[in-house]
Amino acid sequence: MKAMLAMGSLRGQLLRWLLLPLVLLEIINTISVYYNAVDAADMAYDRSLLASTRALAERVSVEGGKVVADVPYVALDSFETDTLGRIYYKVTGINGETVSGYDDLPKVPANVPRSENYPALVRFYHANYNGQPIRIAALLQPVYDDNMRGIALIQVGETLDARKGLTLKILYDTIAWQSSVVLLAGLLVWFAVKLVLRPLMQLKHEVESRDVSDLSDLDPALVHKEVRPLVQAMNASTTRIAGLIASQRRFIADASHQLRTPLTVLKTQAELAQRELECASTASPELRNVVASMAATTDSTVHLANRLLMLARIEHSENREPVPVPLRETVQQVALELALTAVNRGIDLSLEGDGEASINGQALLLHELVSNLVDNALHYTPRGGSVVLRVQPGETQVVLEVEDSGPGIPPEDRDRVFSPFYRAASTMQANPGGSGLGLAIVRDIAVLHRAELELDQGAGGRGLLVRVRFPRAMPPPAA
């Protein structure tokens, strides 16, 4: 969990790494766009300012040795409506005298270069007039008549409202556009991350929905090339774990296997001793008892070794291909095998339900499961009691029930009875030779077959009812 917090989210990281530089770039871009906009606006408005200046210049002439300007108000009016701002002008004569207009219009600063954009001798500059910034075009216009020639200076200034409006509009447009680009990029990252992470999510789902015992490799092709090494490393780690588990299972199998021969010797010796005692008339009942319990202990040790081997074998057979197993037939087979025990103990053993239904699995293990359940039921059922087996085929499930009329298991103990070597206090007397592995084996086999296991009360609130719900084997699709 700590690592998770430290790493933060992939999406957040991507957003930070992508969006921060992007925003920075957008800001630089906006600034440059702004200045370009200012230039463009200046250029556009300068052109019309020059046009106004020229129009004014055409009305400047020399009359009687003096420069005169004939400026009708109408002309100025039209300028003003065009530019939406105020227009100021000044015509300066050859000798620097003010011919017409506003005398105090700011002079052309010395360092303003001539504009290269127009064939006219024009200079543009910014100035302040009457407390507001204005742009002025200063045009040098040659004037002459028959007597004199010289240069008149025609200045037209306009307030900056219009060009400011334009630049602001361009700026706002740019900002709006850039922001939507950033927003779009953010959204793209969001969805791209989601899209890109989808295979990882699928992998996660696959890992989560796996069977606990499934240690097979994950397919690296499920994810992107970049993530494959991770999957491969996971697979390698799983393989090592599987190897470890397998070697432990082998050890259990080998150990219980190795026990068989000495146990056979012990069993043979105990049986021979019992026979000798039967023939010898002088043997004390005490000695007979001792040898009989030795034989019984040997039997329960054999039972334990067999169970251990069975547990190891269950785990070993996980990789085997399941085959359809007729459950009712299996139950009947087990019932036939254990019928003598039942009859000898005066227990009424019966099988109900006659529809056959197949389940997918391992025949040997299913036999073992049923056998353990019936064996248990017979152990805990008193003489004169009954054990009822039921196989109920349903739409999607096949339900196996084993019901006995024994003491049952109190609800609080029901979870624990499935743990290996757990033995309920009440069972110690009823079945002293039990290994405490029977139900653990049942559970393991049930898990292997994806079956659900339930413990319940028998009919009338007495005894134990074990219910195993197997998924029904689907008939193979017609080829």
Place this chain on the structure above:
Amino acid sequence: MRILLVEDHTELQHWLSKALRDANLSVECADNGADADSLLLTQDYGLVILDLTLPRMDGLEVLKRLRARGGKTPVLILTARGGLEDRVQGLNLGADDYLAKPFELAELEARVKALLRRSAGNESLVYECGALRFDTVSRMFSYFGENLQLTPREHAVLEALITKGGKPVAKEKLFDQVFSLADDANLDAIELYIHRVRKKLDRKEPGAAAITTLRGIGYLLQPAEAKA
């Protein structure tokens, strides 16, 4: 008839041979596969009891060589390998029976006797259940020393039950032995014949045989007193 016991575990070899000798059988022992193989090459035995995990030559190899030579000696395999595959492989290679360790001594003796009987060619056998006897040669039933009169189907039912030697018979199996394919009979029809046979067996004195019904499972023929 001599028996060859091939078992590498000395303790087990000792006690098994003692048990078999106690049962009046003559036993020779070998403690590895190679010795067993050469003994089988030169000697004639009525039965071989063969462990599978053996030094110098595997038990299955000994069996394979014996059968390859055309040896007909019955072979009973004893093994701690409990797997179904081993069992199938052993039987495929020509073993006659299979016993997984650890086993009951009585079980071993019963199988040994059955195999010896078979190898002696003596198929005549009498099955008994209390006072009920069935002779496989004359194919006749007797009950308390008298001939038991049975219809062919009743006979088939009782024969299927008594030849099982006190073990239960699945009702489907019983049905197959009593009715031929041509018969259009219901599985429950078997109950009728069971009922009739039961009536004929119904005697109060000790030695009476009785058929127990295992509902949904099958039937079991036992001496009546075993049924408490």
